[in-house]
Amino acid sequence: MDSLIYTSRRCLGCEFICAIDMTSNQPLPEEYIDGYVIFMGRRFITDKRALIPRLETEELVKYCLKLLREKPDIQTVADIGTGSGIIPISIAEKMERELQVFATDMSQDALSLAQENYKLQTTNYKEGNFLFLQWDLLEPLISHFGKSVPEEMLITANLPYVREKEINSWLVHEPRMAFLGGIQTGFELYERFFDQLLAWKERPKKCHIVIEFWLWQRDIAETMFQKHGFEYSFFADLRSIERFAEVRL
Numbered sequence: 001m002d003s004l005i006y007t008s009r010r011c012l013g014c015e016f017i018c019a020i021d022m023t024s025n026q027p028l029p030e031e032y033i034d035g036y037v038i039f040m041g042r043r044f045i046t047d048k049r050a051l052i053p054r055l056e057t058e059e060l061v062k063y064c065l066k067l068l069r070e071k072p073d074i075q076t077v078a079d080i081g082t083g084s085g086i087i088p089i090s091i092a093e094k095m096e097r098e099l100q101v102f103a104t105d106m107s108q109d110a111l112s113l114a115q116e117n118y119k120l121q122t123t124n125y126k127e128g129n130f131l132f133l134q135w136d137l138l139e140p141l142i143s144h145f146g147k148s149v150p151e152e153m154l155i156t157a158n159l160p161y162v163r164e165k166e167i168n169s170w171l172v173h174e175p176r177m178a179f180l181g182g183i184q185t186g187f188e189l190y191e192r193f194f195d196q197l198l199a200w201k202e203r204p205k206k207c208h209i210v211i212e213f214w215l216w217q218r219d220i221a222e223t224m225f226q227k228h229g230f231e232y233s234f235f236a237d238l239r240s241i242e243r244f245a246e247v248r249l
């Protein structure tokens, strides 16, 4: 660490506290230097393989835990675009009953990090009850289940939602595919996700989908939910910004 000089405050235009790597003269997020973040009271490894987990996502996890406690019939949870695995691992570890859990991602690098976090954090899961699947959005689940789908399921997703024109200096540290949601609205990947869900003929009879996005996508999301006739509700982060939704179908 001799080649690092820490800045005492956040860099200009950067959401991370950085150190300057004197070898490359580039700022590096503190989380990549420390090699971990604390999320839901647990220590997760974080590195360049995946997005640095954001604290706001704890609100999504808390909402899901409440939902699972109110709905004991839900036995299956799938997290799409799992990154470092913080969402499914936190849910599995905090939940009083054992669930069948799936963590999926397009990126093999992200999945390898999520598997390391699983080994570090997950104390009592049977290997076959926590599966890591690679490929596009819902496709790994659709091919895994075939015709034997669960009756009721919780699907979580914190998919990339940054628009091309919003890419700035603080995002350069993280994998592009972890934050870039599309060119126009940043909601394009979510649109494809819901298209896949609707096209999934054998999908569970009851699906609860809990997603995270950014504030300007709330109205885009609402228009899409209404167009498809979904039942939905929004919930807010700690700054009272409505940037999470539960969709039921």
Ligand SMILES: C[S@@+](CC[C@H](N)C(=O)[O-])C[C@H]1O[C@@H](n2cnc3c(N)ncnc32)[C@H](O)[C@@H]1O
Pocket: 050, 051, 052, 053, 054, 057, 080, 081, 082, 083, 084, 085, 086, 087, 104, 105, 106, 107, 110, 135, 136, 137, 158, 159, 160, 161, 177, 178, 179
């Ligand atoms: C915003 S990050 C979220 C990571 C993690 N869930 C979290 O909350 O910290 C989005 C994740 O989606 C993955 N991803 C991007 N495109 C995908 C796709 N088409 N199918 C599945 N995963 C995808 C990225 O690799 C990345 O790990």
